[in-house]
Amino acid sequence: MFCFEQETFNTDFPTVGEKTFELIDDLPVRRVRIVVLNYTGEPCFRFELLGCNATESLVPVGISDPVLTFNYASMDDLSLTCTIQDLPTRGIQYYLTWWKDGEGNLTSEYVDQDMSSVLDVKASELVNDFRIFKYQCFIEPCYKETCSLVRGMKKSSNFFQAEIQLLSEDSLSVVENGPPALIQFKSTVPPSVFCQGVNADPACLLTVKVKSQNEATCLGGTELPQVVFPESASSQESCFVTVTQDNWNTVHDISVVGSIDGIIDGNRQTTVSLETRANQKLLLTLGLDIQVSVEDKDTAAVCSSLAGPHLTTFDGVKYDNQNEGEFVFYKHDTLPLEIHMFYRRCGQNDFNCNCGVSVLVDNDVLVIDRCGAERGSDPTYPVKTQMYVNGGMASSFRVASVDSGREFHVYLPTGGELVVQPSYKGNLNVWFYPSLLDFNNTSGLCGVFDEQDVNDFQHSDNASSVIGDKYPVLFTLSWRYTTL
Structure with a gap:
């Protein structure tokens, strides 16, 4: 029964006696609240809740998905935290399992009042020899007395991996000579994690570069770019961003502007790609494509x-x-x-x-x-x-x-x-x-x-x-x- 599912019973009877009220449906509940709506003098009654013994198949319901986050203190202190989103409730605990891409289930444990579990990891367990590993956690709710016998529906967290995460939409619209659109992204881990994963020095350079694809060309082979990437007001970088130990956890912007090509060529579609390189080595698994619609503003005016x-x-x-x-x-x-x-x-x-x-x-x-x-x-x-x-x-x-x-x-x-x-x-x-x-x-x-x-x-x-x-x-x- 949810808190907004209420039933009201009239208790104004002419004689003193016993009266039984039946709920519309049989419901498993955690709490029952009695609210006196009105009375004369003062409320006085005896209340008894008549229920039935829970069966072995009774499990908690309405459980939210857990959330998986990354914690960084230093390269020697990395961890993942799986956090349960529901409020702690007496008698309910969760069977929590850690999962890793390529290895399956890692560990399992019961979690109750702490409502979270921490998994210590090494940088090489996130990125190793150009391979990037995904992590996830699962929870299964249950009542403490019967957890070994029956558990509720499994809930899955978000995936976590070392990556350049796209925060803006994967489709943008710009107008020739109009205001810019923004490609926004951030790294989920510091660059040193990527660097060691490509067998480079932890202080190697990590860059995210943007480039446009499938551009139109003239008969002589000259490209007619549909979009360009101007320098930002805060950086001399235009089509790339350098990710450092200091800025990896901040949101980065790259501006996209519709190019003035001087050709009445109609509205065009182009693909903009993000490439991630650690120590100049391309991480193929971190490629991101953004579709950009360019509105043609060239006219036949004369x-x-x-x-x-x-x-x-x-x-x-x-x-x-x-x-x-x-x-x-x-x-x-x-x-x-x-x-x-x-x-x-x-x-x-x-x-x-x-x-x-x-x-x-x-x-x-x-x-x-x-x-x-x-x-x-x-x-x-x-x-x-x-x-x-x-x-x-x-x-x-x-x-x-x-x-x-x-x-x-x-x-x-x-x-x-x-x-x-x-x-x-x-x-x-x-x-x-x-x-x-x-x-x-x-x-x-x-x-x-x-x-x-x-x-x-x-x-x-x-x-x-x-x-x-x-x-x-x-x-x-x-x-x-x-x-x-």
């Missing part, structure tokens, strides 16, 4: 300035600019990256056109010029390129000439790509493809790249024009470049 010039923002707003001058086409809000457009009257029809582009990366400037020296220059004026280098040029700032100079591709350190294509009419057509590092970080004629068009006409002073105006003059003029 900002363009074509012919007339007709412009389209990153988020798809179309408009025209009939003003002449140098304009900020694209500006990164936190990095020293800018693209400027040069608009002026071109040819005999006196229409506005794109005639030049400049790209600023740090202090270096690339100029692609078809404007010519004078307004209304010959539309056949050749395209000229000039690089102005002020210091060491960033290796990730690259320019490629395609089709004998008929097209130029400019690659920014963020992964953004600018394509410039001269037209037969004398103007330039320009397309800029942003990277994930541009998301929520752009301004200029290309607008705010955030997949929302309502704020694309944001001025340089943070004022805004109404979306839908074909000639948003105030917006475009706010981004016209002027010198002091």
Whole structure:
């Protein structure tokens, strides 16, 4: 009978006499509690509990699983403790058995008031010649008078072994250029146990390394990692952790971040593995695999300035600019990256056109010029390129000439790509493809790249024009470049 299984009996009878109450079911119980609910004057009654003799098959029930833990004081003082989780109860004891992988049952004993049993072990009994041994304990409850005859259902503890224990989920989700997910783990024993188990010095180096598998590859064999492992704020280590005598019993973190690959490749699945090495020797039995889902955030967004010039923002707003001058086409809000457009009257029809582009990366400037020296220059004026280098040029700032100079591709350190294509009419057509590092970080004629068009006409002073105006003059003029 459990404490919440109660029955109430009415004892208000007109005559003095004897009354017997029968419980709904016959139940084995440890204790009986009588609660007087109400009375007149003071409660007065005689109570007798009528039971029956227990049979030999009666055993304790409702017993919890025991818990197995590791104790470390020094390499010469190692032990395991099997702890019974139930409260000590008079008359009940437990038949406790120790078990070891490969050897079966080790020892057995009766446990009652102590409610725990300790097994002394040596490091070589936990890890020996690269083999790792599992331990477990079992308990069987019984009443002291009949323990030799009958015992209750066997309860098993958790397994214990020397290992790197994964504490986080074995499946994680990350977003490209999003916040990191954490792989969390800890060692169940100090590294000296692993070291002696691979026949190395007890002070050998124990490392846990993380690496990703089944990555996509380009045709040339270059890997496109879906995840990367940045350095943590508290450690210079990125894809591995060194386990020491001082930190083995603490939780270790390795960050996993969705990689910016610049490819619209859909959501991907990749496997991240943890490898444990003692004295540079791989412990194959300690491998752990974590499945990581990577949400693709690359988009087909593009900002363009074509012919007339007709412009389209990153988020798809179309408009025209009939003003002449140098304009900020694209500006990164936190990095020293800018693209400027040069608009002026071109040819005999006196229409506005794109005639030049400049790209600023740090202090270096690339100029692609078809404007010519004078307004209304010959539309056949050749395209000229000039690089102005002020210091060491960033290796990730690259320019490629395609089709004998008929097209130029400019690659920014963020992964953004600018394509410039001269037209037969004398103007330039320009397309800029942003990277994930541009998301929520752009301004200029290309607008705010955030997949929302309502704020694309944001001025340089943070004022805004109404979306839908074909000639948003105030917006475009706010981004016209002027010198002091």
